[in-house]
Amino acid sequence: MDWKRFGFIALIIIVLFGTVVMIGQVKQPPVLIITSMLATTIAVATPLTLGALSGVFCERAGVVNIGIEGMMLTSAFFGWLGAIYMFHVFGMGIGISITLGVFFAILTGALMALLHAVLSITFKVDQIIGGTVINILAVGLTGFLNRQLFFGAGSVFGGSVPNSPGVLPTIHIPLREIFTPLCGTSTACLVNLTAINRVFDQKPIAIGAILLVFFSHYILFNTRWGLRTRAVGEHPKAADTVGINVAQMRYLNVLIGGMFAGLAGAYFTIESVPSFEPLLTNGRGFISLAAMIFGNWTPIGAWAASLVFGASQALLINMQIFRDVIPPQWSFLQESYIVGLTPYILTMFILTGIIGKTTPPAADGVPYEK
């Protein structure tokens, strides 16, 4: 465990939250501010976490994947399209349509990853170029199909976007119900409990992402599969000499990475907002990459880094909510574009290596030639 790194991340998050609490406490009780920010942080971090996990699996196996953005965008489109198709054309129920939509998204991510794998493992194409191809292809493919399928002549949907079957429901974890007796007659206690419960009331993909972080950590560092994955990423020749099929390991890990990116795509159109818009991922795939590096190519580190990005977005939102009560000596915080720079400045700081060097897998980005 890289305690220095985690300490630094925790410090940043505490500073960001603390700033808001200090400014906002004249308007809102601190508990409400903190829980609201936590809920935002976790939700915003979800696609970043999944994207970063996608990067971790690919790069741990020695394949650089800058196509995460494109994989997310394509999956967001096909997941959404699949859900609509199941609902409107095949007349399935809402729940089953949405669930199938998530599977379509994961499948799409895997297919895009397969393309990347073929290019970078079989054909040994420069992996940066392979990833770029995926990003460009995704923009074109989704833009083109979005237009043709919904607005083109002879579209199944008669020229207008049909209502999506909806989004995944929030899972209510009944903390409030369990702990209410402890509050007795205190209303303040009840209010706080309700606020705290809100942090835990997340949607399935958000909860799934957190579980997947720990699952990935276990897989990568405590199983034979993980050892082999890291071996082909660090020293493929050594792995090959002991009988590990390097190409196969790389293929499978890139495919797993693609499925993570696919789930991240599903988050956008099936969990967050029930509609697809061209370019809706808006560079989050690249922020995921930064999170992966920030987290030193480990699942838990990448998750922590994603939380920093989530927290800085929560800061941006809340600074504006509390704009009127910002003390005059801190008036620069009123300028939303200055606060908006926080994640980018943080990224630059982190990449300079102030908190310790980040070390990529030794064979990252190097095609394996026997």
Next chain:
Amino acid sequence: MKKLYFVMALLIVASMILSACAPSAPTAEDCSKEEVFCVGLVTDVGKINDKSFNQSAWEGVQKSQADGVADVVQFIETADAKDYAKNIAQFGDAGYDVIVTVGFGLGEATAAAAATYPGVRFIGVDQFQAETVAGVSGLNFPEDNAGFLVGALAAAMSESHKIGAVCGTDVVPPVWRFGEGYKAGAAYADGMMGSTTEVFVVYHSDVGFDKTFTDPEWGAQTAKSMMDQGADAIFGCGGLTGNGAVTAAAQAGAYGIGVDTDQYLTLPEAAPRMLSSAMKLITPGVADLVAATKDGTIADGNVFGAAGYAPFHDLEGEVPAEVKTMMEDINAGLLDGSITTGVPPVKP
């Protein structure tokens, strides 16, 4: 190795073809002729079917064709801010009579094109001119009035007395005026009803200017954050970002308030909880200016269209009669000038 290059080339070519979604050269070669009246429209970064800004302007152009004013109408979708000038030039070179450019972002490119194509009338939707540009009519709307109307409505309807607005970047003056008008409207309604309403206005201020209008996920998260803090009416102003916010509000059972057009009609996911929309009457505004160009009565400089608020639709029954009366009074007051929002044209 040869095979590999072939595969790469094929992929790159395929991705380029797929990326080139913009319609190819205009179908009508007759636009250079004197008697054929052609209207071209260049969208801001985004799609013609954005359920908002580009779409209403395009409907205005289509209306002018239906009215028999324009003979040929065509649009080009801008995929990247770098292409503004190139897209305008496509119409300029084809001899179009009127070129409508949609959005504040195209202001500079439009002014430059007006110098290159002196015979063409440019209509810049949402392009406020600090100094009059020859050949360009800037179609503006009193966004502060529109924001004022829905701000008053939200404040009057809110039970928690907390309302929110999720907007694109405040670097764009119209967006800023929506947000500030919203605050002023809420304060006005408070004065009328003796209530105290807290107003959260959040602008999406990312470094990427165009990104702030195409980020529904950001809008949704911001709206959720406001609702976590008690807001029960969310105004989404700023393209797809705002759409995300309104949709999230509607899903959570709060009131959603749309922008630019009557979004009850264009945002089906949010329709059941759509209270109203702050409307810029873009469609008639564009159609009127196209007709004025043909008549020769159009002038350079700023032209102002009208603002309004959309019908309550499904929530008609939830809005009390006195709120309806108040809204009609405010609308009339804004139109005749007896009520002013006090919002300056640009951020000080």
